[in-house]
Amino acid sequence: MYDVAIIGAGVAGSSFALKIVNHAKTVLIEEQDFDKNIPIRTNIFAEHNRPYLKEVDWNDKNIFPIPHLRSNYMADTANGVIDSTKFGIPLGNICYTDRLIEFLITQFKDKGGETKFGVKVKRVNRKGDHIELTCDNGEVISTKFLAIATGSHDFNLQKSLGFGVPDQYMGICVHLHGEEAQLNENLKWQYVFHLNPKISTNGPFFINKGVERAFVGFLGKMHDSPSDLKDKLERILQNYKRIQPCIKNLKKGSDVTIGKISKHPIKEFSGDRMLILGEAAGLVTSFFYEGILCGLVSAQVGADTIIPLLEKESSFSKHELRVYDSEIHRILLKNYFRNGNACEYLFYTDASYVRSLWNHYCELIATDITSQRYIYEAYINQDLANHDINKDRYVGEKLFAKLPALSKITLSPRFLRAMMI
């Protein structure tokens, strides 16, 4: 019988495992495909993630190869650049996420944690004073407590236990490779966030710059087939004029990744003897798709919830675990998620106004230093629970003020609604 079992070794599961390993006698992570040859994901890792990942050295260049100094909110008509060097510390780091996960797992094992890789958990059954996991190799594992951290790979488990399922979108991404000098000439920013409803009405076309590589991709619709997504990405990389200067002389890698990403939190994240962490719970911000932040926050809050219960050999009742839900609400959903929800409501639609609104938004960022500062502060603010939504409102009001008279009339109900989200 394990004290704690965790299904899924993504950011959420592996960081949770490391945070609790010293507080339980036996901790197990089960991961279906950790041994597969995964590409090194190149993600942005905002400064506001820092309090939730104290176990890792922020200066470890193997994991965080470069600082994230500049973001470009890119429109047809403007580069809306947030340049951290104008304001203070960097926006965060660029992160090779798979190396981060590898580091967390190694530390977990060094501290006595157990792993079973290449094993898929097929079924979970509650058994009064414990939980049983049935694996695809026939093994049955018993645990006193379970953390489900399965991302958007397997909703059957949580569904069978009565939990909700978040909505999902298909994403595609690939690395482009080249000389560092060429990348630096192409990309003065470590992150490019570009909206064009012809590419997607669910998310941006993004470029994250690493070292001698850039990670590019976009989100499609839930039912887009892999071949449709691949064809579309190919067409964008070959022909889409706006991004050509960013990708000049770079060579596409063979690591095309296609997978689901979920968002919009489910209603409940805890039940008797179990918690749901990270993307499995729909904990991903709905405009920027910050799933790493949410995975880390849920791991920290989950650890803070169960460590005292492990110490008093509790039965992990739903009532005792409720604090996990309320803390996730307090830190992430109450204030911080509202900005993303409002932006999602304004920009992720197939309405004809989106392209021109995005142009106005990026022009505002390019010219208004206060908007730049407020967006900068959202990247670096480590007190997410007290995220200042008045600053988001300021940017929203400035954007509305820039619109032509006719757009003001047609879009005022949308803006009013967005302000109230």
Ligand SMILES: Cc1cc2nc3c(=O)[nH]c(=O)nc-3n(C[C@H](O)[C@H](O)[C@H](O)COP(=O)(O)OP(=O)(O)OC[C@H]3O[C@@H](n4cnc5c(N)ncnc54)[C@H](O)[C@@H]3O)c2cc1C
């Ligand atoms: C294209 C793209 C770009 C992104 N960029 C960023 C970014 O720059 N910054 C950011 O913050 N976020 C980004 N995100 C989101 C972020 O990467 C994810 O939300 C986050 O990594 C999810 O972490 P997780 O641990 O919850 O889930 P996952 O990383 O998905 O991990 C879940 C794990 O569980 C395993 N698993 C699932 N079911 C089972 C089972 N039944 N048995 C055993 N194992 C199982 C899976 O194999 C998987 O390894 C991006 C997402 C996409 C799609």
